[in-house]
Amino acid sequence: MIEVKGLTKTFGPTLAVDDLTFTVQPGVVTGFLGPNGAGKTTTMRVLLGLDTATAGSATIRGRRYGDMPAPMREVGALLDAHAVHGSRRAADHLLCLAHSNGIPAWRVPEVLQQVGLDKVARHRVRTFSLGMFQRLGIAAALLGDPAILIFDEPVNGLDPEGIVWIRALIRQLADEGRTVLVSSHLMSEMALTADHLVIIGRGRLLADTGVDELMRSAGRQQVLVHTEHADVFARRLTGLGATVRFAPEGALCVSGMASTEIWKVASANGVVLSELTPQRTSLEEVFMNLTHDSVQFHVTEGAG
Numbered sequence: 364m365i366e367v368k369g370l371t372k373t374f375g376p377t378l379a380v381d382d383l384t385f386t387v388q389p390g391v392v393t394g395f396l397g398p399n400g401a402g403k404t405t406t407m408r409v410l411l412g413l414d415t416a417t418a419g420s421a422t423i424r425g426r427r428y429g430d431m432p433a434p435m436r437e438v439g440a441l442l443d444a445h446a447v448h449g450s451r452r453a454a455d456h457l458l459c460l461a462h463s464n465g466i467p468a469w470r471v472p473e474v475l476q477q478v479g480l481d482k483v484a485r486h487r488v489r490t491f492s493l494g495m496f497q498r499l500g501i502a503a504a505l506l507g508d509p510a511i512l513i514f515d516e517p518v519n520g521l522d523p524e525g526i527v528w529i530r531a532l533i534r535q536l537a538d539e540g541r542t543v544l545v546s547s548h549l550m551s552e553m554a555l556t557a558d559h560l561v562i563i564g565r566g567r568l569l570a571d572t573g574v575d576e577l578m579r580s581a582g583r584q585q586v587l588v589h590t591e592h593a594d595v596f597a598r599r600l601t602g603l604g605a606t607v608r609f610a611p612e613g614a615l616c617v618s619g620m621a622s623t624e625i626w627k628v629a630s631a632n633g634v635v636l637s638e639l640t641p642q643r644t645s646l647e648e649v650f651m652n653l654t655h656d657s658v659q660f661h662v663t664e665g666a667g
């Protein structure tokens with residue numbers, strides 16, 4: 364299990380992570396989601412002992428990364444796929460990591476095959492594409508057969524086939540009972556990969572929820588209602604606790620009340636409805652609504 368407790372990290376005047384608390388459970392894929400600059404990489408770097416916390420803690424199975432005697436055998440991480448010496452051959456890079464971490468050399472061909480790089484094992488990594496670097500980084504993460512995996516934006520640079528492959532791999536790792544934390548700034552990607560979501564913005568926790576739960580709350584968010592007696596009906600619904608907004612063409616956009624309830628209220632009050640349509644909000648919209656205030660750079664309307 365990964366445990367982040369009251370974690371705060373500042374860089375000079377920049378508050379990168381702000382009193383963040385969450386846990387990551389084994390056997391499920393946890394998506395770590397937030398817009399650019401939200402603090403995902405910083406949190407992962409603190410977890411991996413690459414940055415020190417300003418306050419709070421980030422531990423893995425109750426210990427800090429730096430206190431583990433053989434960290435690569437407990438935690439596999441993909442942070443910066445390019446952190447490899449270009450003149451090295453892929454297999455030699457992994458062999459070197461294996462030797463320095465007490466991992467048997469036979470794991471090297473095994474992981475190269477697992478990530479689909481067995482044919483280029485003797486190639487120098489400077490000839491690798493971005494996607495091949497990602498695969499090599501994932502091979503390094505898997506080398507010690509760790510129970511905990513931390514991947515920072517693993518789909519970056521992968522082609523469609525690579526993306527399908529990494530999704531399947533991440534799923535398999537979780538199904539094997541491992542703890543898997545995967546960051547992304549794309550809700551659409553996480554909706555396909557993750558079971559659970561930890562969503563952050565400007566370093567703060569915005570949501571800690573199951574993907575299904577979020578889908579359900581998105582699905583019942585708003586109902587579009589058309590009636591000739593919009594004003595009166597809006598007041599009636601508001602009086603019963605719903606939130607009503609006037610939409611274009613005289614429609615009412617109702618939230619906080621299910622369509623069946625709205626229908627019952629209309630029937631009880633003799634109001635004829637010409638439309639009653641639940642609006643499906645996409646997960647992408649839910650994410651944008653959640654993180655809107657924490658996005659670092661907004662496109663100004665009319666710009667460009």
Ligand SMILES: Nc1ncnc2c1ncn2[C@@H]1O[C@H](COP(=O)(O)OP(=O)(O)OP(=O)(O)O)[C@@H](O)[C@H]1O
Pocket residue numbers: 374377378379397398399400401402403404405406548
């Ligand atoms: N070494 C550093 N020095 C100064 N500021 C930093 C440093 N590392 C990160 N930051 C700042 O901390 C904030 C969080 O950055 P971080 O890279 O953790 O976000 P992120 O969620 O991973 O973003 P992205 O999706 O763009 O990778 C940003 O404002 C960033 O500019």
